Amino acid sequence: MTEIAAETIDVDEVETPPEQTFADLGVAEPIVAALADSGITTPFPIQALTLPVALTGADIIGQAKTGTGKTLGFGIPLLQRAVGPDEGAARIEGRAPQALVVVPTRELAQQVAEDLRTASTKRNLSIITIYGGKDFDPQIAALKSGVDVVVGTPGRLLDLYGRRVLRLDSVNTAVFDEADEMLDLGFLPDVERIVDALPAHRQTMLFSATMPGPVISLARRYMNRPTHIRAQDPDDHTKTAKNTTQYVYRAHAMDKSEMVARMLQAEGRGRTIIFARTKRTADRLAEELVDRGFTARPLHGDLNQQMRERALKAFRENKVDVLVATDVAARGIDIDDVTHVVNYQCPDDEKTYVHRIGRTGRAGQSGIAVTFVDWDDMPRWRLINKALDLDFDEPAETYSTSPHFFEDLRIPAGTKGRLRRRRPVAGQDGDAEASRGGRGRRRSGEGRGDSRRSGGGRTDSERASTRDGGAGEDRPRRRRRRTRGGKPQGRASRSEGGREG
Structure with missing residues (x-):
């Protein structure tokens, strides 16, 4: 595609009037009503x-810190531009999508689609998700039945486009969310192929928490005079969310699990995400926390899609309140009431750090981010600290018994790293059953041992009969003779009776 000159206009944040509503911004009444039903009014x-800019159809580059509500910023305009059938009318079979949202991960695709469905409950629009890790057939069937909005990941979108199942010729609004993460995951070639397949006349919106060089180049190539909107609080000069209180401790690797277990008992602690660098560490830490009495689950790339969805569902429904995740698997987790984020292992760079702690302090709520730095990771941490202009160049040496650790995180005095659990009553659980079975097996073994020691349970007369039979003419055959009450039975009885007669 021919490069298009881009005129970037920076818009600084102005104070939003408290009485301002979505209707004041030009949002259609059905969308305003749908949002109000979900409690979203401001x-x-x-x-x-x-x-105000996106509803005019202009191209937009949106830049804001993670967790600030970007989804509805692009979701409302694309829903308002989409023309669906009238309420109660049948959908047109095989109609092509009018809007496309490209995201880097499956979890983010599900979250964005859910937000779009929330905003479109008063309209007759079909919104589907397309991502890998699931069978093609349901997604192909949904596309063939006709859709209005498609939310998907680059790889699966291209697969279906290559099969000529996904049509992109009718797309009038294209959104690329979390563009910097897509670049980090190596999706830039796929994104360019998707953009090349879109109509030349369209509205394009690109949203990203950071704007590295490749993202700017992508915008200049594929966007037409975009407006660059940066939502920055005038009183917030940090590069991370101001609603998140950050703590950084220099911790010993052998003590970190104990520190985490004690921190999980802090006052006000709700849903918590713990980030590990490797899948093995995530599995091991989740297993250890469960053994300590907490409800925890791992989340990483080795789990199949169904297992990842079940883990996230349990986390959202508070059946599990601790999620131990790797960076790739946790990208796109958007749960508003995560109170704590723990960097169990030091992030690789400043972008990963911002992404991790951005899982808390979302949608105007406050959060706490705790980072443990091993001695070996201090050079890496100093680079992160400098890049983000933080004030933790020399984290305090901290252990699970350190008074400042308890004071900072509001951990009750005397807290230990293991929850008290009710002692199981014998006979009421599987362990008691197993112990009873073990005793039964030991009794059976003793019986077998006694049988072997006593000659297989035979009587004295039977053993004597065997010895007598062995001394006669049948000795080479060494047949076992049947007896009853010490008297031979069957054929042996008849032969002996004959000799007696």
Whole structure:
């Protein structure tokens, strides 16, 4: 595609009037009503800045910190532009999608689609998700039945486009969410192929928490005079969310699991995400926390899609309140009430750090981010600290018994790293059953041992009969003779009776 010159306009955040509503920004009544039904009435700053421009059909580069409400910033305009059938009318079979949202991960695809469905409950629009890890057939059937909005990951979108199942010729709004993460995951070639397949006349919106060089180049190539909107609080000069309180401790690797277990008992601790660098560490830590009495589950790339969805569902429904995740698997987790994020292992770089702690302090809520830095990771941490202008160049040496650790995180005095659990009553659980079975097996073994020691349970007369039979003419055959009450039975009885007669 021929490079298009881009004119970037920076828009700084202005104070949003408290009485401002979505209707004041030009949002259609059905969408306003649908949002109100879900308790969403006041726009966040990025939404208040984006909607007036996006609703005109202009291309937009939206830049805001993670967890600030970017989804509705692009979701409302694309829903408003989509033309669906009238309420109660049948959908047209095989109609091509009018809007496309490209995201880097499956979890983010599900979250974005859910937010779009929430905003479109008053409209007759079909919204589907397309991502890998699931069978093609249901996704192909959904596309053939006709859809209005498609939310998907680059790889699966290209697979279905290559099969000529996914049509992109009718797309009038294309959104690329978390563009910097897509670049980090190596999706840039796939994104370029998707953009080349879109119509030349369309609205393009690109949203990203950071704007590295490749993202700017992508915008300049494929966007037409985009407006660059940066939602920045005038009083917030940090590069991380101001609602998140950060703590950094220099911790020993052998003590970190104990520190985590004690931190999980802090006052006000709710849903918690713990980030590990490797899948093995995530599995091991989750297993150890369960053994300590906590409800925890791992989340990483080795789990299949169904297992990952079950883990996230349990986390959202509070059946599990601790998620131990790797970076790739946790990208796109958007749960508002995560109170704590723990960097169990030091992140690789500043972007990973921002992404991790951005899972808490979302949607205007407050959160706590705790980072453990091993001695070997200090050079890496100093680079992160410098890049983000943080004030933790020399983290305090901290152990699970350190007073400042308890004070910082509001951990009750005397807290240990293991929850007290009720002692099982014998006969009421599987362990008691197993112990009873073990005793039964030992009794059986003793019986077998006694049988072997006593000659297989035979009587004295039987053993004597065997010895007598062995001394006669049948000795080479060494047949076992049947007896009853010490008297021979069967054929042996008849032969002996004959000799007696």
